Structure formats: structure tokens, C-alpha cells
Amino acid sequence: MATLTDEQVDFIARVIRHHGIRLQDLQDNLLDHICILVEQGLDQGGSFEEVLAKVFRSCYRKELYELEEEALFLSSVKGPRLVLSRGKFFRLVFGVLLAPYVLYFLLALLHWLPVAYDIAPMVIFRWTLVGCLWPLLSLAVIYFTPERLDPLIPRHSKVLLGGGSLIRVFRFEASLV
Amino acid sequence: MVYSTELLKGTLKTIVLKLLADNKKMYGYEITQKVKEITGDKIQITEGALYPTLHALEADKLVTTEVEYIGKRVRKYYSLSAAGKVRTKEKINELTSFIQTMTLLLELKPKSI
Numbered sequence: 001m002a003t004l005t006d007e008q009v010d011f012i013a014r015v016i017r018h019h020g021i022r023l024q025d026l027q028d029n030l031l032d033h034i035c036i037l038v039e040q041g042l043d044q045g046g047s048f049e050e051v052l053a054k055v056f057r058s059c060y061r062k063e064l065y066e067l068e069e070e071a072l073f074l075s076s077v078k079g080p081r082l083v084l085s086r087g088k089f090f091r092l093v094f095g096v097l098l099a100p101y102v103l104y105f106l107l108a109l110l111h112w113l114p115v116a117y118d119i120a121p122m123v124i125f126r127w128t129l130v131g132c133l134w135p136l137l138s139l140a141v142i143y144f145t146p147e148r149l150d151p152l153i154p155r156h157s158k159v160l161l162g163g164g165s166l167i168r169v170f171r172f173e174a175s176l177v
Numbered sequence: 178m179v180y181s182t183e184l185l186k187g188t189l190k191t192i193v194l195k196l197l198a199d200n201k202k203m204y205g206y207e208i209t210q211k212v213k214e215i216t217g218d219k220i221q222i223t224e225g226a227l228y229p230t231l232h233a234l235e236a237d238k239l240v241t242t243e244v245e246y247i248g249k250r251v252r253k254y255y256s257l258s259a260a261g262k263v264r265t266k267e268k269i270n271e272l273t274s275f276i277q278t279m280t281l282l283l284e285l286k287p288k289s290i
Contacts, residue, residue, distance in 0.1 A: 009249045025235065028244070028251040029205045029228045035250055036206045059224045067225050074233035 002042035004035055012038070012052065020065030023072075030067070034059065180220055189222065189230050191272050194257065194265040197240065202256040205231065231255060239264050 004012075013031050021027050034055055041051035060066055185192075196208055203211070209222045234240045239261035245252045257265060 004248075006249045013249075023232065025232060025242075025253065026228055028253055029231065030224065031250050032204065032247070032252050033206050033224055033228075061225065067229055070225070070229035071232035074229050075236035 002039045004039060004048075008038075008048055009035060015052075015056065016064070019063065021068050023068055026068055026071055030059070030064075178219060182223075182226065185220060185222075185226070188272060189226055190234065191265075191268040192220075192222070193227070193230060193234065194239065194261060194268055197255055197257045198262065198265045202243070202254040204252050204254050208255075234261070 009031070012034055013027065016027055016030050016034070021030060034052075037055040037058075038048070038051050041055060042048065046054075056064075192212065193208060196211055197203060200211070205224075205227055209224075209227060212220050212222050231240070234255070235242060238258055240255045241258045241261075243254050243256075245254065
């Protein structure tokens, strides 16, 4: 049976790292697995480069780093409670953080707020919610709703989620001033 | 007939745990070959499915590992931890019950008839 040289093994290890595999155990496992398949391929004929290209391509669907994403996803899911669906996440966030602001604007719209309450909450809304809270919420959405649960929306464009309604609220607030 | 990936996805952990229970310690390639051998090539576990699963089992402390150096490469052997042995029984019971339920469901008639 063919045996790979140290240089060939090093080369395969570099290719694995170059394709985005950073987890050491995944690197080790893939290296061993690919080496075995390449050695078997060499026994059946063909150059190292040809056999490696064929074996390497058989290890993934689109990109090799999918394996790392899958490994990280599987090891992060201890149970369904730790990963929230986007719907649940927004209901929770809305209930805890946004509902008081919405209530404030409804009261303002109906002119049911005492005059003294007009200015301060507006400033809080402008500089706390828009300036700090929303970016943090966007990061939380990215963290808590893995791509798996939301395959149609690219992961990093989730920062835009809810942006439209936020702008509308912001404009409404400006019109009140 | 080779079964679809979707069909296998929910059972992969159970398959790996059961193999480790029966074979004490195994490395990745060995697991893929054993599954092919036992199932007559009907189930072929890919690298893309196996290694993320092994990583998750290790993160959950259901397996322990030991390494063997083969020249410049490392071969990682997996074996069941104490928690893994308990979990294996649970997973097998769960899957057995699921298969019975599916059989019942696909026959489309009540068990008593």
C-alpha cells in the first residue's frame, strides 16, 4: 500500500487549514481520513495531485468549512431551549425591551402624556434605543438565530432586520418634536 | 438503495454511539467502513456528517479520545465515556420506539386490528 511522505502529509494539512478548518480535532480527523483515502487512491493509479483533488472534493458539498460550521452548531445545541427561533426571539425582545417605548408613543399620540414626560423619554429613545440598544439587539439576533434556522437570510444582513420599522418610528418621533 | 442524508441525520449520533459501545474504540475512517460493511453499503456516512457529530459528542463529554501518531499525522480514537454508555442506551431505546411508531404509522392501520 502506498504511504504518503511527510511533505505530502504537510501539504494536505495546509490545504485543510487553507480551506477554513480551524478546530484542531477536525483538522486531525480530516487529515487522517484524507491521507487514508489518498493512499488507497494512489494504489489504484494516478498522481498525488489528481488523487488528492478527487478525494478532497468528495469531502464537502460547497466548501470544506461547512464541516466546521456544522461541528460548532452541533456542539452549541445542548437542547432546543438554547436556540431561539427568530419569531420567539423578537417576541421576547419586543415584550421586554420595546413594548414600553411603543406604549410611550401610543400615549403620546393620544396626547395622554403629562407635558413633563414629553422630552426626557424622547431623548432616551433617540440616544439609548437607536444609538446603543438596536445594534446590540442586532448582534444578539445574529448570535441567537443561527443560519440553520433562517437559511434564506444571509447571516450578516440580519443586522437590518426590523430596521424599516425602526426608521418609521424614528420619523414619527421626529414629527412629534 | 442508499438512504438519503435527511433520513440519516437524526440517527447518526445513535449509530456512532452504538458502534463505539460494540467496538470499544474506533477512529473516524474505521467508523465509516464499519457502517458500510454492516449495512451492505446501504448507509454511507460521509466525512461531512461524521466529524461534526464526533466533535459534538466530544463536546458533550459522551466520548473520550486518545491519539496515536502515525508519522506526521494524528489518528484520534474515540471510546464511550461513562455518561456516553448511559446516553447510548437512552438513544437506542428512543430510536427503537421511534421505528416501532413509524412502522405503525406507515402501515396506516391501528395496531389492534
